Amino acid sequence: MPVGTRGSVKGILPELVRATGAQIVLNNTYHLMLRPGSELIQKMGGVHRFMNWPGPILTDSGGYQAYSLSDMNKVDDDGVTFKSIIDGSNVRLTPERAMQVQNELGPDIMMAFDDCPPSAAEAEDGDKRLVRALARDRVQTEDAGRQAGSARDTELAKKKNTLTHAQRLELANHRTIRWLERCKAAHARPDVQALFGIIQGGTDLAQRSWCVERVCNIELPGYAIGGVAVGESPDAIATVVRHTAPLMPDAKPRYLMGVGYERDLLIAVRAGVDMFDCVLPTRNGRNANAFTRTGQIRLRNAQYQLDQLPIEPGCDCLACDPARHGHATPDGQPFTRGYLRHLFMAGEMLGPILVSLHNLRHFQRFMADVRQTIQSDDWAGLLARYPVAA
DSSP states (O other), X not given: OXXXXXXXXXXXXXXXXXXXXXXXXXXXXXXXXXXXXXXXXXXXXXXHHHHXXXXXEEEOOSHHHHHHSOSSEEEOSSOEEEEOTTTOOEEEEOHHHHHHHHHHHOOSEEEOOOOOOOOXXXXXXXXXXXXXXXXXOOOOOOXXXXXXXXXXXXXXXHHOSSOOHHHHHHHHHHHHHXXXXXXXXXXXXXXXXXXXXEEOOTTOHHHHHHXXXXXXXXXXXXXXXXXXXXXXXXXXXXXXXXXXXXXXXXXXXXXXXXXXXXXXXXXXXXXXOOEEOOSHHHHHHHTTEEEETTEEEETTSGGGTTOOSOSSTTOOSTTTOGGGGTOOOGGGOOOOHHHHHHHHHHTOTHHHHHHHHHHHHHHHHHXXXXXXXXXXXXXXXXXXXXXXXX
């Protein structure tokens, strides 16, 4: 799924996004909630009409961004309080509010509000924002019903002013289950919007097993693996996915959130995952990094100054083969690496647009080949065509 954070895949017309092979895009609930606001988008006919995207849309819950993007936030058992990145005002996000916002946005798939803890690497690196957040973190209860469910977490939080990473994972898991139950109860449009639950647990496989059992015992249209794109190594991601995906219901969509390199995608598919999203194709495209079957090309490098080749010979994207898309060029030539380098060096917006289009098409071609390989079982042949995924 290409990521259209604020209701737009940056710089790319919806028609061109669709032409890359994309069937569904992702929007960011956190950003759309803050600007222009879910109420406005609802008045404009919902997010599909608002951004003129004719296909399905998935929205995340906004919880992770509320936690990670603000220096001033407080996570408690009821939700997250944070400072708006727009005007600095205090904003409160709870499971009920996350459902209300996504119901108003109107996507086809909406994600449950979960508690995504930082990775062990982030904690060890001493990220000051996360350390302050962990130091403030306390389990708070509002009524007797939740008090019984969170008593163990309360004791954990009282032991120290800060939690160890293992304690933070356990706390996040308990909180995620309670928040998922509240999300399902608050979901106002289950007949037209599919709610997916999210499995947490970091790289602790026992915590993953604990969480997947409880999340998937709540009847939902689909389930996701979260918290594996927050600083883990590729090997750690592979271990978590290979452990978790087979434990999820095989008759419902399995979604791996925020993972996008070819190697990671292939490992996840072979473990049984169906859906993915990542900002890599467009973010890297805007920074002159083009994906190819053999690895990335960094187009700002001087070696490409006189390069007459397209980004990747044989690619059928608009940048590499404009004639295929009905665009006339001298001698039917593609946009060359030398020209693309010039665009980036000159600060021309066409460069990020063309490389983003190429990258989007690259990943759609890769996934199409993966789907065919599932039928043929020729995984060696796939790796021969895409050495980058080895």
